[in-house]
Amino acid sequence: MRARSILVQIIIGIVIIFVIFIKLDVNEVITTLKRTSPSYFILACLAYFCLNLVLSTRLRYLLAEIGYQIKFPTVLFSHMGGMIIGDITPGRSGYFLTPPLLKKKAGTNITDGMACIFAPQGIEFILKVCGAIAALFYIYTISDISGLLIPVSIGAIFLLVAGIAMLMISWYNESMTSKFVHRLPFFKKFTDRISSFKERSILIKNNITAILILYMVGWVFAGLQWFYLGRAIGIELPYYVFFLLHPLLSMLMFTLPSGLGFMEVGSILVFSLLGVPSVFAATFSILVRVSVLLVDAIGLKTVMSSLHYSDIIS
Secondary structure (H helix, E strand, C coil), X not given: CCHHHHHHHHHHHHHHHHHHHHHCCHHHHHHHHHCCCHHHHHHHHHHHXXXXXXXXHHHHHHHHHCCCCCCHHHHHHHHHHHHHHHCXXXXXXXXXHHHHHHHHHHCCCHHHHHHHHHHHHHHHHHHHHHHHHHHHHHHHCCCCCHHHHXXXXXXXXXXXXXXXXXXXXXXXXXXXXXXXXXXXXXXXHHHHHHHHHHHHXXXXXXXXXHHHHHHHHHHHHHHHHHHHHHHHCCCCCCHHHHHHHHHHHHHHHHCCECCCCHHHHHHHHHHHHCCCCHHHHHHHHHHHHHHHHHHHHHHHHHHHHHCCHHHHHC
16 A cells, blocks of 8 residues: 555545544543543553454464464564554555564565465454444344444445455465455565465464454453443443444444544444443544554564565555
């Protein structure tokens, strides 16, 4: 993704956020932010860091399954580097630059690293759609969800198609997937190595149970992050609500860079159906972004020491 395209999409997101704050009382949002409980915010950051520990554990486990024995800190910092790039790229696609980071730090083959990320990400997309549907059913029991159906359906279809496509690329007919991969950003370089990619991906397929278990453990920590952020500003919803809302709202992070603007609108709409004032919902979405960026910043050193700026945006 070129820098100009990313910049345009960031500007669109900023405009959406600006419109939101025009509609809201900015002073109330600022006041709510000032009242944020530091202890709960720290707990939220720790929960999000634990989520990244789980994701790094999954990556290290899959790398070991295809023959790499890499120290956990190396995998963790490479993963965090991919996460911070993903925070500023559409669809969080920048996370797929994790394999080059691993190559720089641990000497792994980029194709092997991609195999350990690609299919698991596809599975995650599909599970996220399932979680979003469960959240819709919950909200339906207490409120009218007609206003949610169109945006959620669009996001769900996008993620479901993307997830299925990623699994097909990893596990199905080579001639068909080679043509498709050639059209994708970050993946053109892999078309001449598709056989190796598929060979490694098939090994990953044999570990689908571990992938599913680790995903569910990670989802628990993701729900905790949001629960603590809600508590930090006085949103008194039970944990299971945040657990369900996470896949529903995080689907919007796969549109513009991290869903900039769209997640804020979605948060206000969804929380309003749960009786939460718009000011609290907007503040919550801000805290989600701040906590994510603060923790993901752990990977900045890895990115800066491994890649030139031009490598990241080209």
